[in-house]
Amino acid sequence: MLRFKRSLLSLIFVIAGSNILLAQKDSGFTLESPNSEIHLEVKIGEEITWSVTNNSQQVISPSRIAMTLEQGEELGSRPEVRDSEKEEINTTIDAINYKKDVIEDNYNQLTLKFKKNFGLIFRAYDTGVAYRFTTSRNRDLTIVSEEVNFNFPEDHMVYIPYANDPANDVYQISFENRYEHIPLSEIVKDTVAFAPVLVELPNGMKAAITEADLESYPGMFLKSGDKDFALKGEFAGYPLEEEQGGHNGLQSFVTKRADYIAKTSGSRSFPWRILIISNEDKELLNNDMVYKLASAPRIENTSWIEPGKVAWDWWNDWNISGVDFPAGINTETYKYYTDFAVEHGIENILLDEGWAPRGEILNTIPAIDLDEIIDYAGSKGVGVWLWSGYLPLAQNMDEALATYSEMGVKGLKVDFMNRDDQKMVNFYYELSRKAAEHKLMLDFHGSYKPTGLQRTYPNVVNFEGVRGLENVKWSNTDFPLYDTRVPYIRMLAGPMDYTPGAMKNANNANFRAINSAPMSQGTRVHQLALYVLYEAPFNMLADNPTNYMDEPESTEFIAAVPTTFDETVALDGKVGEYAAIARRKEDTWYVGAITNWNSRDLEIDLSFLPEGNYEAVIFKDGINANREATDYKREVIDVKSGEQLNVHLANGGGWAARIYPAQ
Template sequence: MVQKSLLTLVSLLVLSLGNVLNAKEYVVSSPDKAIQMKLVVEEDISYDVMYHGKTLMKQNQIALELSNGILGQSPVVKKVKQKAFQEHVDCFNYRCPSFDVSYNEMYVTFKGDYALAFRVYNDGVAYRWETKMKEDIVVRNEQADFNWAEDYVVYLPFTTSKKDPYAMAFQNIYAVSKISEADDSKVAFLPVTADCGDGVKVTILESDLENYPGMFVLADPKARALKADFAEYPEEYAVNSTRAMKYVTKRSNDIARCEGMRFFPWRIMAITSDDTQMPVNNLVYALASPNRIGDYSWVKSGKVAWDWWNDWGIWNVDFKAGINMDTYKHYIDFAAENKIGYVVLDEGWYNPKSGDMLTVIPELNLEELIAYGKSKGVDLILWTVFNVLDDQLEEACKKYSEMGISGFKVDFLDRDDQTGVEMVYRIAEMTAKYHLTLDLHGIYKPTGLNRTFPNIINFESVFGMEEMKWSTVEKDMMEYDVTMPFIRMMCGPIDYTPGAMRNATKKDFQPIYYNPMSQGTRCHQLATYIVHDSPLTMLADNPTIYRQEQPCVDFICSVPNTGIDETRVLQGKMGEYIVTARRVGKNWYVGGLTDWNARTVKLDLSFLGEGNYEAVLFSDGVNAAKQAADYKKTEQTVERSSSLQIDLAPGGGFALSLIQK
């Protein structure tokens, strides 16, 4: 199976006089005419963005500062072309098997061997720089201003590192404020969203990030602006003694060093008029480079029995639980019982302090474990650290591929400067060569890499369940859970690691390391398996407690997370609740999440096909407001004319399967 992208040129024309407002202003509109982008070329380059005639952003100045000059300073336009395109994009391990996009592109060539491409879609605007220089270049900085027309409310996930703001796990809740009141002392990582009123939201993302640092934004409250910021190029490193993790100790005064003939990352402003459009926006995937690995029919995904979150915490067994053969065979047995395809061997299968993933600890016979798993239909995934894998890259890939390992869960990159991004590409290419998959943790936000390298199945970059081991209730997971799908999921799938069977109300929740719990109800946990784009999904709790909750495990394992034919967000409001439906064949799966406010969801089933469906509903129990693990399972026959009324407890949810009879 080879990923294809069919690009059909609908029209090609040199910019006509009707598109030129004067000698320095150029306008391009979306195919449906709802969005307009006005490019202004004077002493510098800027652009405005309008939606249905209303200005959302104005005088967004852009420039690219090189070591020998600034592109965009005193610019001279040589040629402007507009093209209309329609594109069909085949997808893999995505929320749909394919999608179509149409856009109008304006390509502006400037004197000085550089160009800008602007694309205006029906759901957003994107632009990127292109340089056409024979010699290598050094990029000192990139200016990308986002100047809001009004004092909009912005959703900003700030860095969590004070020492080096560009070095962290890219995991935080959203700070919500007017732009004039936003914290200007910390950078925020993408995606970020602005609420422009009347349901309209603009989300800033990037795509096709390669050989370049990722973009952060810094608030400028007085100017009502967000301004791009970038990690500078690393010059010196040190190694952490705990995991042999490499980190930056000194940075240069430039942000990138690269070839002079290149394309730069796409800067995206996704525009939505209703919150339900946000989680299914496809611009990041559409703008990413197509598949580079050729045939990827060998790439498999599914669900995973995970050890780390529950701290190998099984009991009622006749062996000491831990990183040993008996424990992992127990996890493999549990996975096989429930037709779970994978078990992760997380941190500890090699000595993390050694930085040597080629040497397995003596307590484990990895060949025996692999054979045991395969005898039961369960494959193994190995955890490692980014630079540890990178240092032993081909040797490790060759060794573990030949042994029968399925892939790697790679952790603790914790940066997105140019060398960090380059490391991700090296690892993606080499693992693909040896038919190994990747689940990337401690990683920056997705930028379309899962399209370019389909062996990359999932990404973290999310404030997921691991945070519940040490975070207090002030870290409002319930609000995050109904905000993140609208913002973070726009750029790609998430490895949130759900599945907690210990569940707590707001008053009862507390962080416990060895026996962790979730905020919110049991059904909130079940619903995440439907709401989240997650082609490799963990079952984070331990086999002992799962066996005590078999109806929930059976439902989790029955919900497909691959081969999705259609995804719809049926209802939702960012920060309050979400209801998502996914179709696989003729069957549908619907999940709903709420914040700490109880609510009633009225679910219209008119999206169903003809005929009768067997509906299995897991909903919050009548006592879930106090006993968060309380749930009710009901079964009934429904059809497309049916409707359901579902009560959600505070921090609650529901999960529904609709199987055609």
């Protein structure tokens, strides 16, 4: 039985077809959000345009919508409306493995049907707007291009991550980069960026651009638009020729692309184009639009899907100590990881790259006895996950899924896709469907941003597409700055395989990028808080068991934080400066706050707590954390609903708490 339910009464206003058939030029339609603050206007003339205001402030100026098919047919050129319909929808979604268990799904919808058998659907939520094309044709379609425009009225500042492709194909990237904070007018011409991007508007307002329900279609990049202060969509051409290459030959590089972006069914709905709007920055920390706009679950029985944490090997370079066997990619090491997981309540271990011969997936290296590892872990209630590069898995998908499912593997971490053209998007859906048939979970690393696939196939429990902690092994990126930007931008799209958990922590002056003995930038408590702040149904403990066992208080806190929640409350925050979130699992609350390299004092409002007496286990930056980033203080205090806690965050610091009813 599907956990998704849609029991609703829709109030439908149908405008008589005779009144709108062959609509005259310059006709228009309006749609407003349920709270009447956001207004969307659609103009039908020689072309179709859309515009948006929020609280009477212009967000999007009239922007053209069109789609070009083969032989030059353009949907949106001299359009003729055949029918229209408005609906008011107020229902709920039962979320699966999410940051809340129930989502209020309240929006107004406008459906326009045009001659030539195509349509547009517009939705207005209290948190933004979205639109999508539909077609109803008997034959398959070739989509040459789609025109997606976001014209802004002024030269606003934008947070934008360039693709920065080092090779020949700009569309083949890892989807992880810093955010440039620049005026729209200074976006480098003829350079693409990947969504989400975030635009600063007057009066503290923000507008974020992304997409949802991306299926059998390429992902949307963004570039400087044709008008001043504009962004427009850009799409990768369909791959015609590919060659093996990249890291250990695990990738497939496109060497020739078609002059079209997709070949697809003639009767379908296309991806949603989303504009998320916030009046305060903190609203971006708890937004559900991508999940709401995704297709409903296609898995009836989800009881076998068990998100959780994983003891991870690769980031720490297998550097355990105090043992009587050589640490590394071998059976003894993974049995040791299993024992660590059991002792600390960690649900899974992961065999990352190296357990299989280079470029293979159906064999193991001599030092790995996979049956023994799976049997040992299984006897102790610990799940085993396997890492795989994209190409070996794509070439051996059916055999690999059947083999490892039968052996008792719990899930696969799939890496180095590094594309989102239509062919690669199809791979995501095919793998998700087939993995579900074998009761295997998936973590997409080396991936494009989530677009709601985790709702459609709940066995997909995480995505990378983020400049995660692995980058500290080789980069001097300003991570506390990035850490305080990404929850307002990338996390709008969905969960992030950021892989936190460093026990070696450094301030700005002391940090060094070291591959085999890595450290984090910022304080210990900054790392602890990320387990609360960042959405990740499948979340890794990046450091090695030895370091965690040397830090039992920190490890106990990390292990106790769930990876999915029943409720989320955005407490406070400002993009690029700080963020604070509270999340509830059953009757226990978890709170996380982080700052950039600037120390600051925050007031944590405990009004989210129900009435009653509570006990709080608190981790805060130590008095010397600015000098020695591992310095922290743990304390246990009594708290009540409505209290205000004054907390201090050191440079690159954090604050974390577990709050539960007092006994």
